[in-house]
Amino acid sequence: MTLIQDLEARLANAFQSVLGETVSAPVVAAADLRFGDYQSNAAMALAKQRKTNPRALAEQVIAALDLADLGTADIAGPGFINFKLAPSSFAARAKEQLADPRLGVPEAAEKKTIVLDFSAPNVAKPMHIGHIRSTIIGDALSRIARFLGHHVITDNHIGDWGTQFGMVTWAWKQGLNEQALLENPLQELLRLYRHASDSSxxxxxxxxxxxxxxxxxxxxxxENFAIWQRCIELSRAGLDKIYDRLDVSFDHWLGESAYNDALAPLVERLQADGIARESEGALCIFSNGEPADQAKDPFLIRKDGEWTDFPMIIRKSDGAFNYATTDIATVEFRRKEWKADAAWYVVDHRQSQHFHQLFSVAARLGYGEMDLRHISFGTILGTDGKPLKTRAGDLPQLDDVLDEAVVAAASAVAERSRVETEEDRKALAELIGISAVKFTELSHHRLSDYVFDLNKMLALQGDTAPYLQYSVVRCRSIFRKLEQAVDLSTVTPLLVEDAEIHLARFLARYGEVVPTLLDDHRPNLLANYLLELARAYHSFNEACPVLKAEEPLRNSRLLLCELTSRVLVHGLGLLGIRCPDQM
Structure with missing residues (x-):
């Protein structure tokens, strides 16, 4: 049980005592520590429902509240209830966390089977910078969801069918460079595609x-099928190299081609059930009048002051199917074959209309109970504040961006690192460079745009991965100086100084933050928490000597160092970021 859960249970009991009924009494971490550690506005919400005075209700509740030795409570403003916890409460919590493999994080109360659809590059084309947000956000969400106890199925729904293969096949027959294909398959396939595109x-x-x-x-x-198969194999090998660098993996790679046989029967059924109808030779799905608010109907658009049809085409006038058809078949497959309770699509915000339509069609097909979500995200900007592009106007290729980050990290490692061998320095530069790119992505709200600035990403100070990794190394360095190991399991922390109380306070919040990350799919909340924890640790380290302290303070502070390093390593692990032993 977290401290918040403990306070909520005690507060709910007090409200029941006063009101004579069971009510919900949410408690949150205080935004301003001057007013306490936690707070609740339950008295104001419940008083409004009952048309009574909120402060008077809060006074009655506090009189009935049994906090034992947990801490104290008081009233602020019109009826806020503030809680200030005793240092002994944070000390007891720290000891519990250290003994808990989950570091105080409870599992989800309701376990779900969740399909996470992310990354999804097009085959026969190298991944570009635009894929990085989907890949990194999706991977972090899958790690977090698994840790919370959900059954997570990750699916890389690659674009492995469609128009680009007609172009690649034509150019392949016109003039394939076999040597280039062997040396760098994705670049050669991209050359073929561009040649066909320009020529057509x-x-x-x-x-x-x-x-x-x-x-x-x-x-x-x-012949064409053999060319397609080779494109898939070579592309997969090229993509795997990038995923290996990013430490990202998938349970399945079911691309668009996996659903080919399901498309014709699906379209026939949609037509037979009256969900789809012909329009100008194509088969389309139109609005069914729901929702009543036309502004929220994904099958309508505003044009010349009037609402007009904006159908989803599922079979073109030439008889071809498209990615909309495939996406409907994919929802059916995930529900029927994988028994998915949820399917989350990590795709950029420009696809919002498509997903609104897809989810509406899924509901008409009887899958309305599924938790279908479009987890959208913003744009990566250059230092000029404009969408990041190369000088030629193209999106930078992802491999090039990662290489650039690693080269910049290698320069920093050469200047400041104590790592001795060249091989270790290269490995450290790779780790720091990739981590810096990942953390920059995950430290921003997914819907916000952010500037891709390697100098800021790699700084040892500020909101960066290297700062957090350095914090872990600094934590662990204390233990390397010990003459003999200490059994911290027998230690009960003694919190005296403000800095150690503050550090223990933030350590306690780990179990409160992680369960909230999936509420709005915001791994940035974890990134921001880890930064606050690291800052609290550095303040503690400066104010509170550890190895020079007398007992029992010495072992108490060693416990805080150990727990801090574990939480930082675990939290970064949920974001897909590893920590080096040395920097």
């Missing part, structure tokens, strides 16, 4: 030739 724009006959190559593939032509 200049010559309508080439565009038609590319389309015919796609038709042959879809009809099972042996």
């Amino acid at each position: 724009k200049a010559d309508e006959s080439i565009r038609e030739a590319c389309r015919q190559e796609l038709v042959k593939l879809q009809q099972g032509d042996e």
Whole structure:
């Protein structure tokens, strides 16, 4: 039980004593520590419902409140109830956390099977900077959800079918560079795609030739299918290299092609059930009048002051299916085959309309009980404040961005690191560079844009991964100076100085923060917590000597150091970030 849960239970009992009924009494961490450690506005909310005076109700509740030796409570303003916990409460909590493999984090009360759909690059094209947000946010959410006890299924729904393969196949037959394909497959496939794309724009006959190559593939032509299979294999190898660098893995790689056989029967059923109908030769899904508020209807758009149809096309006029059709089939598969309670799509905000339509169609098909969510995110900006692009105007390739981060980290390692061998320095630079990119992503609210600035990302001071990794190394360095190991399991912390009380306070909050991260899919709350914890540790380290302290303070402070390092390492692990032994 966390301290918040303990306070909520005691407060609910007090309200029941006063009101004669069971009520909810939420407690939150205080935003301003001058007023206490925790607070509740339950008295004001309940008084409003009962049309009574909130401060008078709060006074009655506090009179009935049994906090024992946990701490004290008082009233502020019109009826806020503030709690100030005794140092002994934080000390007892720290000892419990150290003995708990979960570090005080409770499991989710309701376990779900959650499919997390993230990254999803197009095959035959290198990943670019635009994929980094989906990949890193999705991986962090999957780690957090698993730790909270959910059954998580990660699926890389790659774009491995469709128009680009007609183009790649045409260009492949025109002039494949086999040596380049072996040396750097994704770059050669990108060259082929660009050649076909540019050629088809200049010559309508080439565009038609590319389309015919796609038709042959879809009809099972042996040569085209063999080319497609090789594209998939080579692309997968190239993508795996990047995922390995990012320490990201997937349970499944079920791309668009996995659902080909399901599309025709699905479309027939949608038409037979009256969900889809023909329009100008295409088969489309239109608004069914729900919701009543037209502004919230994903199948309507405002045009010339009037609401007009904005249908979802599921079969084109030429008979071809598209990614909308595949996405509907994917929802069905995940519900029927994987028994998913939820499917979360980590995709950028520009796809919002598509997902609104998809979720509406899923509800019409009877999957309304599924927790379907579009976890959107903003844009990565350059230091000029504009969307990050290369000088040629393209999105930077992800591998190049990671290489740039590692080169910058290597420079910092060469200047400041105590690591001795060249091999270890390279490994440290790779770890720090990748970690810096990840943490910068995860420390921002996912909907906000942020500036990609390597100098700031790699700083040892400020809101960075290297700062947190250095904090862990600093924690652990104390134990390397011990002449003999200490059994901290027998130690009861003694909190005397403000800095150690403050550190214990933030350590206690780990079990309160982690369970909230999935409420709005915000790993940045964990990143921000870890930064606050690290700052509290550095303040403690400066104010409270550890090894030079007399007993029992010495072992008490060693316990706080040990617990801090464990929480920082574990919390960073939930974000997909590892910590080095030395820096």
